[in-house]
Structures are given as C-alpha cells and as structure tokens.
Amino acid sequence: MLCLMTLLPVLPSAAGACCSPVTGGVLEDEQAEALARTFKALGDPNRVKLLSIIAAADDQEACVCDLTEPVGLTQPTVSHHMKLLVDAGLVAREQRGRWAYFSIVPGALDALAGALTSRP
Amino acid sequence: MLCLMTLLPVLPSAAGACCSPVTGGVLEDEQAEALARTFKALGDPNRVKLLSIIAAADDQEACVCDLTEPVGLTQPTVSHHMKLLVDAGLVAREQRGRWAYFSIVPGALDALAGALTSRP
DNA sequence: GCGACATATCGACGATCGTCAATGTAATTG
DNA sequence: CAATTACATTGACGATCGTCGATATGTCGC
Numbered sequence: 001m002l003c004l005m006t007l008l009p010v011l012p013s014a015a016g017a018c019c020s021p022v023t024g025g026v027l028e029d030e031q032a033e034a035l036a037r038t039f040k041a042l043g044d045p046n047r048v049k050l051l052s053i054i055a056a057a058d059d060q061e062a063c064v065c066d067l068t069e070p071v072g073l074t075q076p077t078v079s080h081h082m083k084l085l086v087d088a089g090l091v092a093r094e095q096r097g098r099w100a101y102f103s104i105v106p107g108a109l110d111a112l113a114g115a116l117t118s119r120p
Numbered sequence: 121m122l123c124l125m126t127l128l129p130v131l132p133s134a135a136g137a138c139c140s141p142v143t144g145g146v147l148e149d150e151q152a153e154a155l156a157r158t159f160k161a162l163g164d165p166n167r168v169k170l171l172s173i174i175a176a177a178d179d180q181e182a183c184v185c186d187l188t189e190p191v192g193l194t195q196p197t198v199s200h201h202m203k204l205l206v207d208a209g210l211v212a213r214e215q216r217g218r219w220a221y222f223s224i225v226p227g228a229l230d231a232l233a234g235a236l237t238s239r240p
Numbered sequence: 241g242c243g244a245c246a247t248a249t250c251g252a253c254g255a256t257c258g259t260c261a262a263t264g265t266a267a268t269t270g
Numbered sequence: 271c272a273a274t275t276a277c278a279t280t281g282a283c284g285a286t287c288g289t290c291g292a293t294a295t296g297t298c299g300c
Contacts, residue, residue, distance in 0.1 A: 046288085052148075113236040215266095218275060220277065
C-alpha cells in the first residue's frame with residue numbers, strides 16, 4: 001500500500017472523468033500529504049542523525065541525554081526533534097523512571113521504503 | 121550503501137576514539153545531510169503528487185503543461201518544484217523542442233528506499 | 241516535603257519555504 | 271523578423287522551520 005509507482009489513478013480528467021474525480025483526487029491528496037509529512041520529518045540532517053544513533057545503539061534505544069552530545073544540539077532542541085519523529089510515527093517514546101527512551105518503531109522505515117519501491 | 125540501520129560507527133567517543141572520530145564524524149554528517157536533502161525534496165505533498173503523476177504517466181514522463189492542472193498550482197510554482205526534484209536527483213529533465221520532459225531517474229527511489237531498509 | 245535530575249514546553253529570533261504575479265529566455269511557427 | 275508557445279527566473283509576501291535561553295513538568299532519593 002501507499003506505493004508511489006503503482007498507486008495512482010491520476011489524471012482522470014484526461015480519461016473522461018467516469019469515476020468521481022473529486023473523490024479520487026481527494027484521496028490522492030491525503031495519501032500525498034501523509035507521505036510528505038513523513039518525509040518532512042526526515043528532511044533535517046540532525047533528525048536523520050538522531051534516528052541513526054538510536055538505530056546504532058546496542059539496545060536499539062536511547063534517551064535524550066545520550067543524544068544531545070553526538071548531534072551537538074541543546075536539550076530542548078533535541079526534545080523538539082524527537083517529538084517530530086514521534087509524531088511522524090517513526091520513533092516510539094517510552095517513559096521509564098526519570099528517562100524517556102526512544103526507539104525506532106518496528107517496520108516504520110520499511111513501510112516508508114515500501115512506499116518508494118516499485119512492485120513488479 | 122547509505123543504509124540507516126547498518127551504516128553507523130556512531131558514538132566513537134564512548135568507544136575510545138581509535139579510528140579518527142573526526143573523519144568518521146564528518147563523513148557521518150555528510151551522509152546525514154545528503155539523505156536529509158533528498159527527503160526534504162519529498163517533504164511537500166505537491167512534490168510527492170508531481171512525482172506520482174510522472175510515474176503514472178503511460179510514457180513515464182510529463183511536461184510542465186501536463187502537471188499544472190492536476191496539482192492546481194501556477195506554472196512558475198510547478199517549475200520551482202520540478203527544479204527541486206531535479207536538484208535532488210530524483211527527476212531528470214530533458215528538453216525536446218519547446219517542451220521539457222521530466223522523468224523519474226531510474227533507481228533513484230529504490231536507492232532511497234535502500235537507505236531506509238535494514239539489510240539482514 | 242525538598243533538592244536534584246531528566247525532559248518538555250514556551251517565547252523569540254533569523255532563516256528557509258511555498259506560492260504567486262510579473263518578467264525574462266528559448267524554441268517554433270507564421 | 272514578429273508573434274506565439276513552453277518554460278525559467280525574479281521579487282515579494284506570509285508561513286513554517288530550526289535553534290536557543292528561560293521556564294515548567296515530572297520523577298527520584300533523602
């Protein structure tokens with residue numbers, strides 16, 4: 001699902017508009033917006049780096065205190081970026097005691113990759 | 121290459137810095153910036169839609185005049201978005217007579233997908 | 241309850257983005 | 271050459287973004 005290459009009944013206007021181009025167009029817009037939202041979350045080098053640091057951690061998770069120093073950003077800024085990644089559905093946040101542990105949502109990146117690859 | 125999950129010799133500071141953390145860190149930054157640049161190009165719903173329209177075209181290419189109406193944007197705005205997609209290496213531009221034909225760079229999306237998927 | 245700590249939120253700042261109207265450029269047709 | 275067509279570039283505008291310092295929230299140990 002959400003495959004860029006095979007997804008689209010686009011350009012219904014050139015085909016005679018037999019099947020409610022309005023509805024089709026709206027659905028299309030929602031999918032495009034959903035994809036763009038996720039990509040936008042990855043559109044910052046520090047967020048990509050944060051994601052990679054979590055992925056490279058031995059226990060596959062990290063707290064903010066582990067993340068600030070590698071990216072060279074302030075704690076509020078890292079918190080902000082992590083919130084964006086969480087809101088995008090790419091990262092999960094789990095509070096354990098005083099610390100908030102962030103981990104990559106299983107399958108999230110693969111699902112996004114699936115939206116990019118053609119399906120032969 | 122450029123795989124998010126297996127890419128990273130991150131956090132060399134915690135490991136004792138045996139292998140030039142400066143060089144490794146700089147390389148890391150460049151890769152993160154390169155990935156973020158590409159993702160940023162996909163971070164707008166209209167650009168995602170433009171890409172999908174091109175991919176869905178029967179001849180796998182489209183000119184600006186074919187793109188303006190489906191996305192509901194002005195011609196200069198579409199030209200602007202197409203330039204961003206071309207600069208990101210996702211779309212190729214070929215001038216044929218008066219028209220500029222845009223097509224998806226073969227393998228570009230799959231390469232990006234490869235940067236997202238883990239490689240077991 | 242009271243500090244100490246980890247994180248989130250707020251407010252503000254310059255910077256970048258998306259969009260358009262107007263104009264410029266290049267190629268084709270008459 | 272002049273007019274037309276397809277597209278790119280410019281300049282401007284509000285909107286969003288990334289970043290920070292300051293502050294608030296929440297959690298633990300005493």
